Amino acid sequence: MSSGIEYYEDRFRRAYLEDFEPLLAFALRRVTHPEDAADVVAETFLVAWRRRHDMPADAEARLWLYGVARLVLANHHRGGVRRQRLGERLRRQIVATVADPGSEVPERLAVRAALAGLGELDREVLMLTVWEGLQPREVAAVLGVSPAVVRTRLSRARARLREVVGDGSGPPGHVLDVLTAATRKEER
Numbered sequence: 306m307s308s309g310i311e312y313y314e315d316r317f318r319r320a321y322l323e324d325f326e327p328l329l330a331f332a333l334r335r336v337t338h339p340e341d342a343a344d345v346v347a348e349t350f351l352v353a354w355r356r357r358h359d360m361p362a363d364a365e366a367r368l369w370l371y372g373v374a375r376l377v378l379a380n381h382h383r384g385g386v387r388r389q390r391l392g393e394r395l396r397r398q399i400v401a402t403v404a405d406p407g408s409e410v411p412e413r414l415a416v417r418a419a420l421a422g423l424g425e426l427d428r429e430v431l432m433l434t435v436w437e438g439l440q441p442r443e444v445a446a447v448l449g450v451s452p453a454v455v456r457t458r459l460s461r462a463r464a465r466l467r468e469v470v471g472d473g474s475g476p477p478g479h480v481l482d483v484l485t486a487a488t489r490k491e492e493r
Contacts, residue, residue: 317357320366321350327367328374335378345381349374412470419469427462430455 328349332342352373353360361369420428426448433444434455441455448455 313357313360316360316362316366317354320353320360320370324367324370325350328370331371331374332378336381341381345374345377348377348381352377415470416466419466422469423462423465426450427458427465430458431462431466434459 328346329342332345333339336342353370360366430444433439433447441452444455445452
């Protein structure tokens with residue numbers, strides 16, 4: 306029985322060695338991106354391995370592999386069309402639901418300037434608390450200070466930012482969250 310298995314495996318190996326380059330050239334001429342050709346050939350030989358008992362012998366094997374490659378290419382093109390349509394739908398949805406990030410630039414610059422005006426410890430307390438979502442005791446552990454120091458610094462840093470940037474009464478978002486974000490309740 307093992308000689309039958311070896312026969313099919315040897316036939317597959319010969320077909321791979323003899324037909325890999327012609328199939329790659331075949332695929333390269335039919336895809337837009339060269340890296341897609343490698344995927345097509347890999348998929349073709351995967352099908353050939355799975356169906357090695359169905360693969361014809363000798364010269365007929367190349368023709369059979371071309372037929373398999375054509376089907377793989379057809380699937381590849383259909384998948385590309387589906388991906389393109391999905392991409393277009395997602396782009397339309399994003400444009401409809403996401404604000405232009407350029408409109409936040411002045412606010413971002415104001416917050417960066419205000420943060421730069423804080424002391425290093427105040428700035429770090431504020432950023433770890435609001436942007437990283439850490440509790441005061443966690444911030445204290447990161448910075449090597451007491452939670453009471455963190456709470457005091459956080460309150461002071463927020464007050465200084467309000468003076469420079471404003472009260473954050475605009476639409477909610479990441480830019481001014483440093484002023485309005487509530488700190489999670491901490492277990493004591």
